Amino acid sequence: MTAEQGTAGPVLGRRALNRALLARQLLLRRHDLPVIDAVEHLAGMQSQAPNPPYLGLWSRLTDFDFGELGALMTERRVVRTVLMRGTVHLVSARDALAWRALTQPLLDRAAQSTLPAGLDVAAVAATARPLLEDGPLSDRELRERLAEHWPDVAPDTLVRAVRCGLHLVQVTPRGVWGSSAMARHTTVEKWLGRAPEPGAAEEMLLRYLAAFGPATVRDAQHWWGVTRLGEVMERLAPKLVTFTDENGRTLYDLPDAPRPDPGVPAPVRLVPEFDNLTLSHADRARIISEEHRRRVFTANGIIRATVLVDGFVHGMWKAEAKRKVATLRVEPFAPVPAAVREEIEAEATRLLADAYPDATAREVVFSP
Structure with missing residues (x-):
């Protein structure tokens, strides 16, 4: 019997x-x-854009200080790097060093499927390493440097x-709240001053x-972006408990992990763009309906910010500040x-006050 079938x-x-x-x-809470x-x-936070992790932590932590996360990034205790699903994640330095080797098979497959068959990826990487470690480079700068070595290969292909x-x-300063710095990269070894320490899949x-x-x-x-985890789950099975979902599939869990009563109240929450909450299961019915998923997940890869009502995605939101006016627009599905609307408005007002303290005016607008 396989781990997918389970008991x-x-x-x-x-x-x-x-x-x-x-x-x-x-x-x-x-x-x-x-x-x-x-x-x-949270096992990292998806971070294609720099700001969503700040907003995600604001919704999860008491008295979240936007400056605290920025300081952790500047101190190199957390980093933004490509990991799960081949996407940029905000993770601790420790997890960055441990998890890249465990996600590398995904990137190897991506290289095989998207790069020219004759391109020596190892050679390109070896050439790029000293360039990036001599000083962080933007994609444009890296393209220009690599084009000198492979003039017949498309520069974007070399960067990939x-x-x-x-x-x-x-x-x-890319990734620090309020910064508009261009994205520049270096190697994890150079930035953190130590070599990767590959962790265990278990x-x-x-x-x-x-x-x-x-x-x-x-x-x-689905969360990890790799296959053959059934073998890993089988090795862990003696330490786990099993359940069954409504479709008869076997669910695995930690024995002492929280599993609240289904009737426990869930407060309104504002979840930011790209949040792993809606991205980390093959079956997302536990948090968003298929109808609503099609509205939240766009064709060009944007995952819109969502409003949780009674624990489930019930709408979208977007905040912006222009000319000292901070606005948060809510689009319920x-x-x-009236009581829920008031709760959404109160949460949105608090978010605007904390995220945009320099704004001279703040407003919450509901779409019809």
Whole structure:
């Protein structure tokens, strides 16, 4: 019997899985945690854009200080780097050093499928390493340097080869709240001053379950971006408990992880763009319906910011500041009761005050 088939366990319905996910993701209540501990607890935060992790932590932590995360980035205790699913994640330095080797197979497959067959990725990476370690480079600067060595290869192709072959990090001030600095990269070894320390797949899978469980093997593979995790799950099985979802699939979990009663109230929460909350399961029904997923996930790869009502995605939001006026626009997917609207408005008002303290005016606008 494979780990995907597993053994039957108690059935967990959609609301039970929802409340478990919210508890793991620190969204049933705000928590008084150091920022770096929260980032590690969440198994990293997806960060294609620099600002969403700040907003995600604001929704999860008590009295979140935007400057604390910025300081952690400047001090090189957290970094933005390509990891799970081949996407940029904000992770602790420790996780960055441990997890890249575990996600490298995904990048190797990407190199094989998207790069010219005759291109020597290792040679391109070896040429790029001293260039990047001599000083962080933007993509344009790296393209220009590499074109001198491979004039007949498209420059963008060379940069993709470097990203697959080298463990790069985006350096500060890029990623610091309020900074508009251009993205520049160097190697993780240069930025952190030490070599990678590859972790164990079992430990990474346990971290996933702690942050996103109960989950199937396919869920874990979807979050990680790699295959063959059934073998890892089988090795962990004696340490885990099993459940069954409403479709008969086996769910694995840590014995002592929180699994709240499905009737536990869930407060309104504003979840930012690209948040792993909606991205880390093959079956996302525990947090968003398929109808709403099609509105939140755009064709060009943008994952819009969402409003949680009673624990589930019930709308989208967007905040911006122009000419000292900070505005947060809310687009509910269906009418909400007056009390819920007031709760959304109160949460949005607090977010505007904390995220845009220099604004002279703030407003929350609801779409019809």
